[in-house]
Every structure is written in C-alpha cells, then in structure tokens.
Amino acid sequence: MGQRVAVAGVGMVPFATPSRSETYDVLAERAVRAALADAGIGLDRVQQAYAGYVYGDSTSGQNALYRVGMTGVPVVNVNNNCSTGSSALFLARQAVASGAAECVLAFGFEQMRRGALGSGWDDRPSPFDRFDDVLADADPAVPMAPRYFGAAGQAYCETHGMDPAVFAQVAVKARRHAANNPYAVFTDQVTVDEVLASPHISGPLTRLQCCPPTCGAAAAVVVSEEFARRNGLRADVVIAAQAMATDTPSSFGGDPMRLVGYDMSRAAAQQAYEQAGVSPEDVRVVELHDCFTTNELLSYEALGLTPEGTAEKFVADGDNTYGGRVVTNPSGGLLSKGHPLGATGLAQCAELVWQLRGQAGARQVDGVTVALQHNIGLGGAAVVAVYEKVG
Template sequence: MGRRAAVAGVGMVPFATPSRSKSYDVLAETAVRAALTDAGIGLDRVEQAYAGYVYGDSTSGQNALYRVGMTGVPVINVSNNCSTGSSALFLARQAVTSGAADCVLAFGFEQMRRGALKGYWDDRPSPFARFDAVLGDDGADVPMAPRYFGGAGAAYCERYGLDPRVFARIAVKARRHAANNPYAVFTGQVTVEEVLASPRITGPLTRLQCCPPTCGAAAAVVVSEEFARRHGLRTGVVITAQAMTTDTPASFGGDLMKLVGYDMTKSAAHQVYETAGVSPEDIPVVELHDCFTTNELLSYEALGLTPEGTAEKFIADGDNTYGGRVVTNPSGGLLSKGHPLGATGLAQCAELVWQLRGEAGPRQVEGANIALQHNIGLGGAAVVTLYEKVR
C-alpha cells in the first residue's frame, strides 16, 4: 500500500421499505450528488467509479450514474451479496493507494422486493449449495438467511449456555440508537418482551431480530491525500487499514458459527489490527454487520471486542452502547436503519466518517478518533475497514 486514501465526501438517502421507496436510479443519483457536494468536487474530477448492487440487471451502475453526468468515467459494477457496498469501497481504496487513480467514487444502491432474500437462477448451480449441505434438510421451509444465522445463534447458545433472551436485548439497543438517526427505517422503541413476542422465525430468532428488506443508496468519494491538498479538499478521515477475506474449508466443516463467516471476520479483523498497529480495546465506535441479532453477538467476539464466550456479560454490562466500552452500530445498524444490500457497506462508511468528523449529532460518540467497519456477505466475503481521524 503505497499511500493513504482519504474519504473526502460521503452521502446517503434515508432508507425505506420497498412499498415507500423511489427507484434505484433516483436513490443512487441522490446519494452520489450528496457525496460529491460533501467532498466539494464535480463528477468530472472522478477518475473511476465502482457501483455496488445485488438485485438488478448488468450496467445498472452506469444507468444510475448517468443521471448525475456522462463524463466518460469508467464504471465497474460490483456484486458480492451483503458485502457489496464494502467491496466497492475496497476497490476504490485499492485504486487510490496503488496509484492507479487519485479520485474514485464508490456508490451502492438496492431496490429490494418485499419478503425474504431468495435466489433467482434455478437452472444452474447455486452458490449456496455448500452451505445448504451443512444444514441439511432441517427447517428447509424457513427462508435461507434466517436458517443460517438462526442455526449459528442456536449453536452459540448450546456451546456457551446462553439464554436466547440475550439476543433480544440487541434488537432493543438497535432501536434505541436508530431513534437518533433520520436515515433509519425503524425508529420506534421496543422492549425485550415485545421482541420475544414477535412471530418466531427459526431457532432463537423472532421477526424483530431480523433485518427488513430495504431500499436505499449511499456513496463515498475516496481520494489520495496529494489530490486532496491540490484541490483544497478535506483529508480529516483516512482509511488506515482494510482487509477482505473469503471462505476456507473450515467454513463447511459443520460448525454453524463458521458457516456464517465467523472465521472470515476474525481473519480480516486480525489483518486490520496488525496493519494499523491497534487492538480492539482502542476502538470506541463500530458499525458491524447485524443482519440478525445472532450475528451481532457473534461479531462482537469475531472482531475481538470481547473474548470468546463472554458476549452475554459484554451486553449485560452495557459495553456495547453509549457509556460502555465501545458503541456498536450508533446508526441503528442493519436491524433498524435497514439493509439495502448494495448500499449497506457505504452507509456504514458514511456513519463512521460523520462520527470521526464530529458530525453525528445526537448519535455522536464522544472522543472518537478511530472507527471500525465490518460488512459480511455469505457466499462469501468479509470486509473490515479501520478509519482514523487525522489533523
């Protein structure tokens, strides 16, 4: 990595349920314009663009960006399941740090349909065949993602003797944080009892412990520090370290926690900490991949925020929220802010940039000078990113 990449501008739109959303191209245009305005540049300065989305035809990224302008900039479409937004950011950062470009746009969007995630290509091998083989036919009538993450949560409960009610406390915390986020879908407060009383999906998961299908868009302008100085752009937030990992054979050895990416996350986080020279104890704020309450809990330990087997105490002590050791998902996370697949990683980026700038309003984590982002997609890819506030 020859030089550092700075995040000069970020933007996003308020996330919405499918019935209340505009079309993907309008969402993306709005987010991109916001990021460019925040950075203080026009599209004509952008040398490369990476567009992330999962549900859409090829070249949807071009169609969306053309609404902002037709500058001839190369547009590369990225699809990596739920880690798509961070994968676009990974490529943008890589282009800048390698010297291939000085100013790169990463944007992500999703126009989702109502209901659970599903595949659309049943005439060819499924990328989830290996995952399904691990689960077998147990609960085959349950949608794909809850089966995986519900099974992982149940495995954790069995291994460490966890009371499944602990997961519900994560959903309550998510709503409490989202109440201060104008971009979040669900801001109404809930109790543990209400979470547990919502319809059961599978294993320890109830409906209020699952992220909703969401539409939205977010974007980031990534630049070299030299470019920023030359054009008078801000360089107050830099990407200090970033790592992407994929599955190893251990993912499919029968451990359901590993099936949903525990090892991928742990490996990516280790690489980031080693590169940046920091430890998890140094981090005051994290946006992590809480597609289900079970995965938030698993991620606490995979990211090293608390030792393995101690997540229950971590939650009981309030160490995952304001006043505790590290504020997790101040935005409300995927559970409450929403999870438009292609936009999620870039929305996490936007939240953490605002936190490090001191622009998060009532969500602000006091004294935040570094921030960690975790975004995972089954199939699989995990991206962990460390941001730093610089003077």
C-alpha cells in the same frame, strides 16, 4: 500499498421499505450528488467509479451515474452479496492506494422487493448448496438467511450456555440507537418482551430480530492525500487499513457459527488491525453486520471486541452502547436503519466518517479517533476497515 487514502465526501439517502421507495437510479443519483457536494468536487474530477448492487440488470451502475453526468468515467459494477457496498469501497480504496487513480467514487444502491432473500436462478448450481449441505437437517421451508443465522445463534447458546433472550436485547439496543438517525427505517422503540413475542422465524430468531428488506443508496469519494491537498479538500478521515477475507474449509466443517462467516470476519479483522497498527481496545465505535441479532453477538467476538464466550457479559454490562466500552451500530445498524444490500457497506462508511468528524448529531460518540467497519456477504466475503481521524 503506498498512498494513504482519505474519505473526502460521503452521502446517503434515508432508507425506506420497498412500498415507500423511489427507484434505484433516483436513490443512487441523490446519494452520489450528496457525496460529491460533501467533498466539494464535481463528477468530472472522478477518475474511476465502482457501483455496488445485488438485485438488478448488468450496467445498472452506469444507468444510475448517468443521471449525475456522462463524463466518460469508467464504471465497474460489483456484486458480493451483502458485502457489496464495502467491496466497492475496497476496490475504490485499492485504486487510490496503489496510485492507479487519485479520486475515485464508490456508490451502492438497492431496490429490493418485499419478503425474504432468495436466489434468482434455479436452473444452475447455487453458491449456497454447500451451506444447505451443512444444515441438511434444517427446515427447508425457512428462508435461507434466517435458517443459517438462526442455526448459528442456537449453536452459540448451546456452546456457551446462554439464554437466547440475550439476542433480544440487541434488537432493543438497535432501535434505541436508530431513534436518533433520520436515515433509519425503524425508529419506534421496543422492549425485550415485545421482541420475544414477535412471530418466531428460526432457532432463537423472531421477526424483530431480523433485518428488513430495504431500499436505499449511499456513496463515498476517496482521494489521495496529495489530491486533497492540491484541491483544498478535507482529508481528516482516512481509511487506515482495509482487508477482505473469504471462506476456508472451516466454514463448511459443520459448525453453524463458522458457516455464517465467523472465521472470515476474524481473519479480515486481524489483518486490518495489523495493517493499521491498532488493537480492538483502540476502537470506540463500530458499524458491524447485524443482519440478525445472532450475528451481531457473534461479531463482537469475531472482531475481538470481547473474548470468545463472553458476549453475554458484554451485553449485560452495556459495553456495546453509549457509556460502555465500544458503541456498536450507533446508526441503528442493519436491524433498524435497514439493509439495502448494495448500499449497506457505504452507509456504514458514511456513519463512521460523520462520527470521526463530530457530525453525527445526537448519535455522536465522544472522543472517537479510531472506528471499525465490518460487512459480510455469505458465499462469501468479509470486509473489515479501520478508519482514523488525523490532523
């Protein structure tokens, strides 16, 4: 696509557990207003809007945006499971890059209920029937997401001879990073022993290795560089590349690691690197989809941050945190910041923009010029984006 796309403004609200949250429309309004204020424009300048959410009635995006203003801007509602927020951003960027619009808003929100994720419809075929067929011997009493990601983690340990306790180190790192994030849900520190002693969920997963149900909202204003120039907006952070991939037959070939999106994450990452003209070695900070500790570790390899089969060493050497090769999830990630499905991808965007601007406070990673975003939704969609600091 022809036009380079800048992120002119980002905003989000502190994430919260369902018992402590405001309603989705209030959350979304606050996030959108923050993004518009950060960009320095009003809603009247926005030409299109993409609203991401999973749990809610149709046109909830309009209902939320109307609290900011009724400008007549077209609103498209997006649902792509856990990659919903980044899917909304993918469409917004595409609109600007293609020249269809110059200023587009992407926002995501979720008002979640307590407990594990589940299907809202039991009278029609489920998109997860294929997943259950692959794991036909798994305990059906375990909720679907930890069942899938627990099996993937177990498969990794068996394939590479890794001690499952390595996964617990990822949870400890997430809490350590979240301690510096005022938007995060869980900031109390934990030890490996505490993580391993928390209630068992599935495979190598314990409760402290699973992301919590979360409510929240985040937003981004994306613009063409020409629009930014004409209107005096900042354009120092650009989305240099963005790719979305979905399942291929390999996802359902019997390997639990591929069932949870390894191949589509790898395909999207390779496309994004090629589009941006960068390599994994250029990336200093990444916000990746750590819905479970097992998936963070798998994603290190799927994204090319470390060669296949070397994630244990990557963790042991501290290459996934400050002082290492690439800081993964400085925000605390889904594990500790929280995972309001529709907001997650846009919260990742906000964190990376702040990092590239040098506005991340105590979370700031030194010398960031290239950053990577990774967001997956089973069923499936993986979105990977490369952000660059320019100017």
